[in-house]
Amino acid sequence: MTVFWFLIREGFKGLIRSKYAGAFSVIIISISLILVGFGYVGSRDTLFLVENIRAQFDVDIFLHKTASSEEIDNFAALLDSMTEVRNVHYISPEKAAVKFKKEFGEDIFDILDYNPLPSSFTINLKPIYRNLVSVEGIASILSNKPVVDEVKYRKQFLILLEKYQRIVLITVVSVFAFLALLSIILTSNSIKMTIFARREVISTMKLVGATNSFIRWPFIIEGTLQGFIGSCLASLFIYGIFYFLNNYLQTVIEYKAIVSYRYYIGIVISGSLLGLIGSRRAIRKFLK
Amino acid sequence: MISFINVNCTFGKKAGVKNVNFSVNSGEFIFLTGPSGAGKSTILRLIYMDLFPEKGKVIIRNYNSNNIHDREIPYLRRKVGMVFQDFRLLPDRNVYQNVALSLYVSHYKTSEIKKRVYRVLNQVGLGHRVHYRPSELSGGEQQRVAIARALVKEPVVILADEPTGNLDPRVSIDLMSLLNKINKKGTAIIVATHNYSLIQRIPGARLIQIDEGEIVNIT
Structure with missing residues (x-):
């Protein structure tokens, strides 16, 4: 149990010890998830709009x-x-x-x-x-x-719809995939930087006889926490933007961004997973 | 306890060591001497298996460099204490945490860790500096923390690579006395140094002289 709590404590403390590198990583994760979050709603609503047009046929x-x-x-x-x-x-x-x-x-x-x-x-x-x-x-x-x-x-309507729906679908899926990939790369690299900044901790731990899993866990916990905090910030930001859009911009644009609480939970889970996977991948490099 | 048998190890452009043969018994005090780049640090790295021989073998208790698995290396290192010229302390942790780290990695209980860390810090004369960060300590004190960290896990041998390289002569003498005291309690000590004046401080120590990667004299 001593080791278990030590690793958990080290993970939390690592977040504070990493200072600017950790804060930078949280911001990067947050920006990535904001992009993906907006990308998801944009893609979903574009496809929904096309399907709605088709439903009127x-x-x-x-x-x-x-x-x-x-x-x-x-x-x-x-x-x-x-x-x-x-x-x-x-x-x-x-x-x-x-x-x-x-x-x-x-x-x-x-x-x-x-x-x-x-x-x-x-x-x-x-x-x-x-x-x-x-x-x-x-x-x-x-x-x-x-x-x-x-x-x-309306035959012509159907021909046009089929043609443009394919283009819209490809565009939307590509943009979303690009944003998702970008967020994975950015997150992974920013976590790598955080770990790189504390490589001496890893080398000292190795010298005193720490096993790879003992070294790995605090960094994984820290990465997951960074992902969690970054995704909470991203959720708050997206919520704020949607709230503003739905309550104050209705006279300017006829669009309402409707998302359920599950969407925000999805962002937080994705962010935490990104942090977990990113830190796991990054630490592997330093343990070789 | 430690045996080098026909060991050859080169790495990068540096020469490393060639055809090294010697052994260390429990409780011995050994100096590895020679000019910079002679291969002293390489021998120490071969002992804690940061390097592996291209030819020959290094045996430390039950561990053989020729067939040790990566997974076993941490367990070997728990039996070997290390002290470096640049101390290698973690700057964002206090003295207690730096020393305790050695025991946490070995899965000791908190109560046992506390007991051992305080005992060893008192032994090296730093009982009053427990909550200090390395940056708040002098060079000599930092090296004492490094020795405490090596000692706390009750190793069979302490390897010290130029431990006094960054310290003034008076502090260096104090440090050698501390290592001598530790050795008297049964821990083998191997010090790599090119400072011959230190060698005279430990009268019973064995001397292994190295030059260009080869042992030129053992006394």
């Missing part, structure tokens, strides 16, 4: 004017049974007339003395089927139904 199916109510009911049942379909919305000729008036500002009965608008369905597809190949397949199946007059969807 609908397919409109116009039926023949002559379709009987039984045929319409049967067709509605067919749409409901399709695995690709998330929800089905029926628009009767009367509802279509109301919609027409809302969209164009004129009553269809003022232009014509009858309602030429057909019954239609608007279907929204499940996320995995919101792509060009699936939509074309579904449109082709539905077009062949006798009751269907026309199937319409």
